[in-house]
Amino acid sequence: MEKGSKLATTYLDLIFHHISDLIFFIKVVDVHHYEIEAVNEAYLANYGTSKESISGRRIEDFLGVDQGMQAIRRFQEVIIRKETIHFEEGYTFPKQGYRVFEITLVPMIEGSSVSRLIGAARDITEKRINEEHMIHSEKLSVVGQLAAGIAHELRNPLTSLKGFLKLIHVKNTDQDIERYIQVMDSEFHRIEQIIDEFLILAKPQKTNFSSHGIDHILDEVIELLNGQANMKSIVLKKDYPATLPNVYCESNQIKQVFINLIKNAMEAITEDGEITVIAEEVEDMLRIKIKDNGIGIPHEELNKLxxxxxxxxxxxxxxxxxxxxxxxxxxQGEFCIKSKEGEGTEVTITLPKAV
Ligand SMILES: Nc1ncnc2c1ncn2[C@@H]1O[C@H](COP(=O)(O)OP(=O)(O)OP(=O)(O)O)[C@@H](O)[C@H]1O
Ligand SMILES: [Mg+2]
Structure with a gap:
């Protein structure tokens, strides 16, 4: 019997110290005061601390006041309910940043009150990120299929409209009508462009990659959008050298990226606007930034972009x-958005230089 219980303790000890979940024992001093009694190796590794410096400490000493309160509210819930609870909660750590945990809190009842709590926390941050990526790519593939269908349906009537417009152009002798024809032709061209834009979402794409100077691409985009910016009294500034290295790209698609970003910047500006296009060489990459002083994006909305x-x-x-x-x-580039509500937004793109 004695031997059996010793063995069981050894097993429990092994599990306690080698399991990757963070396990912690909390002593309930009173309903507002909780001390750490013991933690396992995984817990110590997560906090980068030692057993000696953690035991006997109050929970808010190392979680911080706000996060400590967040934990205490959960402890109080267990004490009131006197039963085990499971929940998901995020905490920010100095080294690892924001992590999401799946947490179980078990009450140890002595007499009629809860004297201790046993907690187990599993880091599920990567799992959550992967799930979000899956949802995101799922949405994109649905959009892609939709886009392909719509584009296909629109292309045919558009082709016949363009054909008839050409016939009218050939037969027409009236100057006024000729002007209308030109406007219609350029509008048709715009519709075709929108369809192409939409089709970019539909995979697979026939692409025509070649080497292009990023300075030319940026110059062309800025020239294209300058008129629109002027109309809104927005200053569209260039901050890059006259010549920059080439990128191996599908130039129309890269132009599309900058058009979309500068349009967003213009739409975010209500008055006294300024948009700066910055480009520089950083080792074997090119870094391009589109910076605006518009309305910015609230912190909690950033992950929806x-x-x-x-x-x-x-x-x-x-x-x-x-x-x-x-x-x-x-x-093979990277895309990053930084923004502060009321101050502005900065979108950074890095692209590999053409070799
Ligand atoms: N520079 C910016 N400043 C402030 N908010 C921005 C900026 N860029 C994007 N956003 C926010 O992100 C959202 C999504 O942008 P996105 O370009 O994908 O779509 P949209 O501009 O709303 O529509 P569209 O498809 O016509 O571009 C915008 O509605 C806006 O709230
Ligand atoms: Mg937009």
Whole structure:
């Protein structure tokens, strides 16, 4: 009997110290005061601390006041309910940053009250990120199929309209009508461009990669959008050298990225606007930034950016950033958005230099 219980303790000890979940024993001093009594190796590794410096400490000493209170509210829930609870909660650590945990808290009841709590926390941050990626790519593939269908349906009537417009152009002798024809032709061209933009979302794409100077691409985009910027009294500034290295890219797609980003910047500006396009060489990469002093994006909305159909605009489709992300991905580049509400937004793109 004695031998059996010793063995069981050894097994429990092994599990306690070698399991990857964080296990902690909390002593309930009173309903507002909780001390750490013992933790396992995984817990110590997570906090980068030692057994000596942690035991006997109050929970808020190393979780911080706000996060400590967040934990204490959960402890109080167990004490009141006198039963085990399971929940998911996020905590921020100095080294690892924000992590999401699946936590179980078990009460140890002595007499009529809870004297201790046993906790087990499993880090599920990666699992959550992977799930979000899956949802995101699932949405994109649905959008892709939809886009392909719509584009296919629109292409045929458009081709016949363009054909008839050409016939009218050939037969027409009236100057006024000729002007209308030209406007119609350029509008048809725009419709075709929109369809192409939409089709970028549909995989697989026939792409025509070649080496292009990023300075030329940026110059062309800025020239294209300068008129629109002027109309809104927005200054569109260039901050890059006259010549920059080439990138191996599908130039129309890369142009599309900058058009989408500068349009977003213009739409975010209500008055006294300034948009700066910065580009520089950083080792074997090119870093391009589009910076605006517009309304910015609230912190809690930042992780929604790039999800298809996420928009805060009445007439927006919410596809602009999704398209940008997908194009940059296809170019082995990186895409990052920083923003502060009321101050502005900075979108950074890095692309590999052509070799
Ligand atoms: N520079 C920016 N400043 C402030 N908010 C921005 C900026 N860029 C994007 N956003 C926010 O992100 C959302 C999504 O942008 P996205 O370009 O994907 O779609 P959209 O601009 O709403 O529509 P569209 O498909 O016409 O581009 C916007 O609705 C806006 O709320
Ligand atoms: Mg947009």
């Amino acid at each position: 790039g999800s298809p159909f996420y928009t805060t605009k009445e007439s927006g489709t919410g596809l602009g950033l999704s398209i940008c992300k997908q194009i940059i991905d296809r170019h």
